[in-house]
Amino acid sequence: MSVIQRIPTRKSVVALAAMVLVFALVMLIGRGGSSKAEAPTQATSVIILSGDGMGIQQRTAIQYALYGLKKRQPMDALPYTGFLDTISAGPVTVTDSSAGATAWSIGKKTINGYTGLPPSKKRVPTLLDLAKDQGKTTALINDHDVTNATLAAFGGPVLNRDNKSLIASKEIHNGKVDILMGGNEAYWYPKGNEGKIPNTQPEEDASEGTKGNLVKKAIGEGYQYAYNRKTVAKLTGPKVLALVQDSAKRKWEDEKGYKYKKDPYYVPMVDLVKKALDIADDNPNGFFFAMESDDLDSAGHEHDVRNVIQSGRTLNQVVKAIQEYRKTNPNVLLIVLADHETGGMAIEPMGETNTNSDGDDPIPYWGKKALNNAGPKGQVPIRSGPVTIKGTHRKFKVDWTTPEHTGGMVPVTAVGPLAEELVGVHPNTWVHNVAKRALLGEE
Numbered sequence: 001m002s003v004i005q006r007i008p009t010r011k012s013v014v015a016l017a018a019m020v021l022v023f024a025l026v027m028l029i030g031r032g033g034s035s036k037a038e039a040p041t042q043a044t045s046v047i048i049l050s051g052d053g054m055g056i057q058q059r060t061a062i063q064y065a066l067y068g069l070k071k072r073q074p075m076d077a078l079p080y081t082g083f084l085d086t087i088s089a090g091p092v093t094v095t096d097s098s099a100g101a102t103a104w105s106i107g108k109k110t111i112n113g114y115t116g117l118p119p120s121k122k123r124v125p126t127l128l129d130l131a132k133d134q135g136k137t138t139a140l141i142n143d144h145d146v147t148n149a150t151l152a153a154f155g156g157p158v159l160n161r162d163n164k165s166l167i168a169s170k171e172i173h174n175g176k177v178d179i180l181m182g183g184n185e186a187y188w189y190p191k192g193n194e195g196k197i198p199n200t201q202p203e204e205d206a207s208e209g210t211k212g213n214l215v216k217k218a219i220g221e222g223y224q225y226a227y228n229r230k231t232v233a234k235l236t237g238p239k240v241l242a243l244v245q246d247s248a249k250r251k252w253e254d255e256k257g258y259k260y261k262k263d264p265y266y267v268p269m270v271d272l273v274k275k276a277l278d279i280a281d282d283n284p285n286g287f288f289f290a291m292e293s294d295d296l297d298s299a300g301h302e303h304d305v306r307n308v309i310q311s312g313r314t315l316n317q318v319v320k321a322i323q324e325y326r327k328t329n330p331n332v333l334l335i336v337l338a339d340h341e342t343g344g345m346a347i348e349p350m351g352e353t354n355t356n357s358d359g360d361d362p363i364p365y366w367g368k369k370a371l372n373n374a375g376p377k378g379q380v381p382i383r384s385g386p387v388t389i390k391g392t393h394r395k396f397k398v399d400w401t402t403p404e405h406t407g408g409m410v411p412v413t414a415v416g417p418l419a420e421e422l423v424g425v426h427p428n429t430w431v432h433n434v435a436k437r438a439l440l441g442e443e
């Protein structure tokens with residue numbers, strides 16, 4: 001027996017290690033080939049779920065606070081992961097939600113403020129239009145406002161995202177959007193008509209509709225209308241408009257004595273999504289949903305990590321419900337993404353001071369001191385921490401660099417037909433390409 005056979009030399013160890021590495025690589029490549037998601041068909045459904053303003057730090061904070069270090073949160077447990085750049089066509093370098101969502105919707109970078117329209121301002125088909133042409137059921141769902149920029153990018157093409165009543169009227173025009181659910185009835189009722197949800201604050205929800213009574217119009221066009229838990233539960237479709245209490249979880253933080261769970265006009269987003277799936281399930285051609293947690297972005301603007309986490313809870317509940325649905329209906333492409341990051345949020349250890357970058361809401365109207373912003377000596381405001389990592393005694397706090405959006409890449413996770421196409425780094429317009437092919441049943 002030679003020495004080499006008994007005692008491996010450095011050289012032979014290196015050779016062995018190289019062989020193992022090559023073998024592992026071959027196995028990986030082989031697995032890559034076989035782990036391709038299933039091919040789309042004419043009946044493939046697509047769900048785009050956005051956490052508005054949810055960058056890597058937000059996703060991580062939600063993971064730590066709600067799921068700890070051992071169990072992966074549902075939105076990050078999806079099998080395919082990539083990154084999207086978020087830059088818009090301008091005029092500034094950092095995108096807003098309208099240009100961000102328009103990139104997904106029409107596959108073109110556009111000007112901040114435009115919803116569903118390219119820089120040329122010429123109307124082009126959105127993913128929702130394409131889905132409708134395929135005979136699919138379409139849905140737009142939000143935890144805040146159904147006329148907000150992200151949903152408008154799919155169903156309410158306008159040149160100014162603040163034209164809320166115009167967006168509302170476009171969303172129900174020709175019955176293009178089958179299922180429209182979320183908050184802010186204010187833009188649907190004309191001035192002086194309080195709507196269905198009682199106002200609890202003098203300045204809250206004062207109707208400011210400029211297009212007449214759009215709820216009445218929607219009912220006239222065949223929409224079932226719901227405004228609280230009871231009426232939502234009774235919806236059968238195929239066309240529904242649910243205008244419920246918006247941002248109830250945030251209201252809970254903002255308004256003394258308000259308990260969202262006891263508010264009959266608050267319907268958890270996950271219940272809206274389950275109802276929408278139930279209605280859309282009747283269509284053999286499949287469906288297209290665009291949904292978002294807008295509250296997550298507001299929480300970032302206000303420098304409030306506790307509300308970021310609340311919104312993350314909502315998103316994970318929705319992903320869980322969709323994954324449950326996919327167990328018996330796997331022909332659904334689910335894409336979880338973000339339009340941009342908000343607040344320049346960073347997870348930091350306890351003990352470090354916070355910067356004095358102010359959020360949008362430095363002293364909430366119900367409070368006396370700054371709950372969202374750092375004190376003069378860099379004290380950590382209570383809305384920035386401490387946050388306990390679930391299942392541990394460890395804590396973190398967050399700091400912020402701006403009350404606005406930031407321009408870094410955002411993560412995207414996906415499951416279902418063509419989901420593997422989102423692996424890698426892509427422009428945000430790539431989402432359109434993949435979703436379109438899935439909707440048309442093209443590989």
Ligand SMILES: [Zn+2]
Nearest residue numbers: 053097297342
């Ligand atoms: Zn924003």
